[in-house]
Amino acid sequence: MNVSAKQIEKQRYENNKLAKRLRREVGQAIADFNMIEDGDKVMVCLSGGKDSFGLLDILLYLKEKAPIDFDVVAVNLDQKQPGFPADVLPNYLKNLGVPFHIENEDTYSIVKRVIPEGKTTCSLCSRLRRGVLYRVAGELGATKIALGHHRDDILATLFLNMFFAAKLKTMPPKLVSDDGCNVVIRPLAYCREKDLEAWAGVREFPIIPCNLCGSQPNLQRQQVKQMLVEWEKRFPGRIETMFRSLANVVPSHLMDPRLFDFAGLKPSGRPDPDGDRAFDPEELADGSIIPLEFKALHG
Numbered sequence: 001m002n003v004s005a006k007q008i009e010k011q012r013y014e015n016n017k018l019a020k021r022l023r024r025e026v027g028q029a030i031a032d033f034n035m036i037e038d039g040d041k042v043m044v045c046l047s048g049g050k051d052s053f054g055l056l057d058i059l060l061y062l063k064e065k066a067p068i069d070f071d072v073v074a075v076n077l078d079q080k081q082p083g084f085p086a087d088v089l090p091n092y093l094k095n096l097g098v099p100f101h102i103e104n105e106d107t108y109s110i111v112k113r114v115i116p117e118g119k120t121t122c123s124l125c126s127r128l129r130r131g132v133l134y135r136v137a138g139e140l141g142a143t144k145i146a147l148g149h150h151r152d153d154i155l156a157t158l159f160l161n162m163f164f165a166a167k168l169k170t171m172p173p174k175l176v177s178d179d180g181c182n183v184v185i186r187p188l189a190y191c192r193e194k195d196l197e198a199w200a201g202v203r204e205f206p207i208i209p210c211n212l213c214g215s216q217p218n219l220q221r222q223q224v225k226q227m228l229v230e231w232e233k234r235f236p237g238r239i240e241t242m243f244r245s246l247a248n249v250v251p252s253h254l255m256d257p258r259l260f261d262f263a264g265l266k267p268s269g270r271p272d273p274d275g276d277r278a279f280d281p282e283e284l285a286d287g288s289i290i291p292l293e294f295k296a297l298h299g
């Protein structure tokens with residue numbers, strides 16, 4: 001075997017591993033949150049970015065393998081941004097043989113008319129888009145709306161909420177929409193962004209650039225993402241650990257009296273092996289210790 005044949009073989013092996021990992025993670029998220037049920041019609045929102053292409057691609061694969069029966073319909077909202085290549089998605093979807101719908105709605109002009117020059121357009125634009133997509137879901141008889149947010153979006157949103165809204169919340173993997181009529185799911189919730197990027201390359205998705213609207217990029221989100229990337233470089237594994245903490249919440253050890261009855265807390269009089277050893281430093285699974293403040297150790 002010459003070198004290039006070896007390289008091709010290695011690449012094929014890596015691609016295979018990547019495909020298996022992404023499909024396993026999506027399948028696991030769907031199962032953990034009961035995202036898709038027998039008979040569902042899942043509307044996949046396709047923006048033309050790498051994440052929504054990946055979402056559609058993986059869901060179509062799982063649809064063939066899953067023990068349950070569900071339908072997929074791809075939906076793109078053509079917001080009439082200048083330069084939007086309107087034929088790219090229909091051609092791709094026709095070739096794929098998947099049912100699809102393109103909704104034409106000139107939200108771009110509305111946003112340009114209403115928002116003064118130089119101000120951020122994203123919040124009105126996404127509000128308008130959301131309204132259109134909810135309506136289309138109803139018209140198509142979709143029972144679930146699937147969005148392409150991934151693990152890194154979820155973590156970045158957690159920090160943005162902490163930094164700018166003083167809230168401990170993020171994008172959940174499954175929720176009922178604000179109009180009360182739709183269930184929104186995020187099947188990529190466990191997938192890493194860099195895997196989706198790599199998958200987009202492997203599958204050669206015809207990516208549509210996301211800067212057609214001419215909006216300024218969301219600087220705060222970019223800065224938070226950069227912060228996470230730097231942490232991960234310095235402390236490998238930190239992102240995964242932080243992400244897992246979202247599914248391991250201890251309300252009695254936070255400070256929200258709506259989630260835990262601190263006011264009514266009384267000694268039970270019985271020892272509890274899993275109880276809190278408030279005066280001991282906490283031992284982690286790997287045997288290391290979370291250091292306490294001197295004050296906590298010595299009163």
Ligand code: SF4
Pocket residue numbers: 121122123125126210213214215
């Ligand atoms: S980046 Fe452009 S298309 Fe995307 S939400 Fe903002 S204004 Fe809308």
